[in-house]
Amino acid sequence: MANDNQSITPRHQDHAQWYQDVIVAADLAENSPVRGCMVIKPYGYAIWEKMVAVLDELIKKQGAANAYFPLFIPMSFIEKEAEHIKGFSPELAVVTHGGGKQLESPLVVRPTSETIIYDSFSRWIKSYRDLPLLINQWANVVRWEMRPRLFLRTTEFLWQEGHTAHASAKEARKYTLQILKKVYFPFAEKYLGVHVLTGEKSESEKFAGALATFCIESLMQDGKSLQMGTSHDLSDHFAKSFGVQYLNEEGKLTYAFNTSWGVSTRLIGGLILSHSDDKGLVLPPALAPHQVVVVPIATDAKDPVMAAAKKLAAGFPKTYGAKFDDRMNLRAGEKFYDWEKKGVPVRIELGPKDLAANSCVLVRRDTGEKNSVALADVKTIVKDMLADIQKTLYDRTAKRVAEQTVVVDTWEQFTAAVEKGYARAFWCERPECEAQIKEKTKATSRLLALDAPIENVVAPVCIACGQKVKRKKRWYFAKAY
C-alpha cells in the first residue's frame, strides 16, 4: 500500500491533529465513507489481534467461556430496563426493513448486549448448580456518534463484552472487581505499558442500568484522562427485567445477579495518546506486530548484506515477529523513517561496513539511542532492550501521573490542576454539582480510587459547592476524552 511521506504536526502545536497524523503516518486506520465508521488497516488490525490474544487468555483464566449472540436486538428488549433505554436511546441504529419488506417490529443494532444475553440466560439458568455462568463475547457494536475520532469514538467499534450471572450480590461484586484487577489492570500495565488508576464511577458517569461501574483510567500526554475499560455490577436490575431466576439450595426461586464488562478498539487510541511522539507511533514491545525490524543498507538484491540481514531477522524467537525489510524500491533512509513512524521498538541497521566488522547498529524507538554492537551479542542485547523499552514506556506514564496529579483544597487549585492533569478533591457526589463543575471547567469526576485512603480531616466539604461530603475520600477529576 502506498504510504506517502507524511509529515506529523508536533504535539504542542495541535494535539488533535498530531493524533490524526500519527494514525495516518503509521497506516493504522482511516475514516470510511460511512460517517463515524472506520476502516482498521492491516497494521492497526495486527495491533488489535495482539491485544485480543492477550485479553482472551486473561479472560479465560477467570473462568469465562466465549459465545456469540445476535447482532440484532428487538427494540422491545432494549426498552425493558428503564435506565438502560434512557442511556442508549440517542445512540441507536435501527433496522426497519429486512428481506425486501418493512419489519413488523424494528430491530436495534446492538449498542451492547445485556438485554439479548440475559434473555438467553433466563432459559439457560435453572438451578444454583448453573451458577456462576461466565460468558464473554468478541463482537462489533454500534453507538451513533456525532463527533467521531478514529479509535477513540467511532459509531462502530470492536470489543469484548463479558456477561455473568451469580447467586448473590456479594459474588457479583467480587467478580466485577476480579475482572478489573486480574484482566484490565494487568493488561494495561504489563502489555499496554500504561499506568492506570482503578476506581468507581460517579452516578452520572456509570453505565445505564448498573448499580455501580468500575473502571481503569489513564492520564494521556495532554493532561486529559482516558477511560480504557469498565466493569459493571448490575445487581439484579436486568435479572428482574428478563426473568433470570434460579432455584436456590432451599428450592426457592431467586433472582440472579449480573455483571458486565468490556474493553474495545479504544485501547489503540489510548496506546497512541500515551506513548507516541512527534516522529510518530511508539509501540510497547508486548503489543508490537514487529518488535524488531532489520533494515539492510544495500542497493543490490545480491549484496551479501541482504542475505546476512535476512539471516539475522530469522534468528530471533518467532514471538518477536522480526521483520526483514527487503524492499528494493526504497532507500535505507526511507525505510528507517517508515519504521520509525510505525513505532517498531528496535531497528537494526546492517550495512557493508557493519558486516565486515561483524557488527550492526541498534536503534531504540523510545529514546532514539543508537549503538553499534557485535553480531554475536545481538540476540541477548535485543532481548534486554525490548524489556527495557517496555519498562521505560511504563515508567514515563507513571512519572507523568505522579507529576500531574494535585491534591487540591480550593477552587483555584482545582481549576489550575485540571488544566494539566488530575485534581484530587473532596466532592459531594451530587450529579447537579458535577454538571456545574463540567460547565465551568470542562472537567468531570473520573473515579473514586479503589485504594483511596480515608483522610484525616474533620469535616471536609465539596470543592465546588461547599456542601458536606458523603465520604472522607478524595475523588479524581480531570478533563476526559
Place this chain on the structure above:
Amino acid sequence: MANDNQSITPRHQDHAQWYQDVIVAADLAENSPVRGCMVIKPYGYAIWEKMVAVLDELIKKQGAANAYFPLFIPMSFIEKEAEHIKGFSPELAVVTHGGGKQLESPLVVRPTSETIIYDSFSRWIKSYRDLPLLINQWANVVRWEMRPRLFLRTTEFLWQEGHTAHASAKEARKYTLQILKKVYFPFAEKYLGVHVLTGEKSESEKFAGALATFCIESLMQDGKSLQMGTSHDLSDHFAKSFGVQYLNEEGKLTYAFNTSWGVSTRLIGGLILSHSDDKGLVLPPALAPHQVVVVPIATDAKDPVMAAAKKLAAGFPKTYGAKFDDRMNLRAGEKFYDWEKKGVPVRIELGPKDLAANSCVLVRRDTGEKNSVALADVKTIVKDMLADIQKTLYDRTAKRVAEQTVVVDTWEQFTAAVEKGYARAFWCERPECEAQIKEKTKATSRLLALDAPIENVVAPVCIACGQKVKRKKRWYFAKAY
C-alpha cells in the same frame, strides 16, 4: 448450564429433526428471539474458535493480512455493480434511522463486503508496486433468511471474507484457485475430516458479480451435497465500478483484477451432517475442544480415583484440551452419556477396580469400541487413537462419496442417482435447462470438477435436454443444502 436428558431422533426416521436434536443435545447453539439469528453457545463457539485458528494460519500463509471494514454499507455502493445488487437485494437488512433521526441515505448491513472494501482499495492502490494487495476480514454478515436452519442458513452468520487485487486476470485466477487448494481443501480434508470435491460453479450458481466461482463441496450422510466454501474470480467487474486502478510499469492507468473468498459458521453444520450419528455429535479430533475426557467412577470427592483421574487428564499435551469431569452431582453413566452427545473423540473411564489394576478403560466415540489399557501406556495409545479416529472419519466420507456417485448417461439413471448422491452427467450448461432439472428432480448442478477428465465420447449431449454440450466433461449434480 442445564442440559436436559435430550433424546435424539434417529437419522432414518427424520433427518432434519435428527440434525436439530444433535445440536440441542450437544449444546451447540439455539434459535434467538430474533427470527433467523442464532445464539452460538460456548461449546459450539469453542469449535468455531478451533476452526478460526487453523484457517487464520492457513490464510496468512498465502500472504493475506487481516483488516476490518465497516458493518454498514451505503445503499448506493451495493447498487454500483449491476449483477451484485440483483443477487443480494432480496436479502438485505436496511438501517433507516440512526442517532434518533431518519438517515438521508439508507445504510445496508453488509451481506458481503466487496463494495465497501474495493472503495478502500481505490484509495490504497496507486502503482503496480502496491499489487498484489491481499486482505482478509473476520466478521459477521447479514442475509435475510426465510427458511433458517442453525449453522446452515441463518440471517446473521460469522465468516471470513478474503479480498484481493492483482495486476492481471491471470494472477487473479491463480490466487482464486490457490485459496481453494491451499486453504479450503486442506482445511476440509485434514481438519474437518471430510472428503470434498473442488470445482467450478455453473452460471446460475456463481456469485453475483463474479466472472467465475470455485467451491469445495461435500456429500452429506443423507445424500445431499453441501457447499462449504467459495472462491470467486471477480475479473475487473468491481474494479471498474469502484475505480480500482493502478499505474503499471509503463506508467499506464490500468484496472486491477479482484478475487474474493469465504467460509462461514456453515462449516459447523457440515461437520455435524458429515460425522454425527444417532447418539449425537461426533467430532474430528483436530477440531474438538476436548479431544479426551477423563471420567472418574466415584461418588466421593475424596476417593483416590478422583486424584488419579485428575492427574491422568493433566498428563496429556495441552493441545488435547483434556477435560477432567469432576462433577459430583452426576452419576458416571450420566457423564458418559453427556460426553457422547458432545462428540468427544476419546473417553477414559477410571474406577476403583481400574486404578487397583493400574489400568483404565478407553472408549472411542467413532466406533464405540471399549478397551482396558495399562495406565503406563495411555498416552501413546491415545495419541495413536486420535490419529486413527481422524483418519476413520475421513475414510467414511470418502467411501460414501465413492459409493454414492454414479456416472449416468440416461435421464432414468440421473433421477435415480440424485436420490442417493451425485450424478455425473454431460450437460449443456444453459441456466434454463438447469432450472428445469431442478423443477423435476430438486437437484442442481453442483460443480464441474477441477480435475474432470475430457471424456472419450464422440458427440456427448445434455442429460436433460439432449442439446450439444460445451465441453466433453461431466458435471456433478445433486440435491443440495
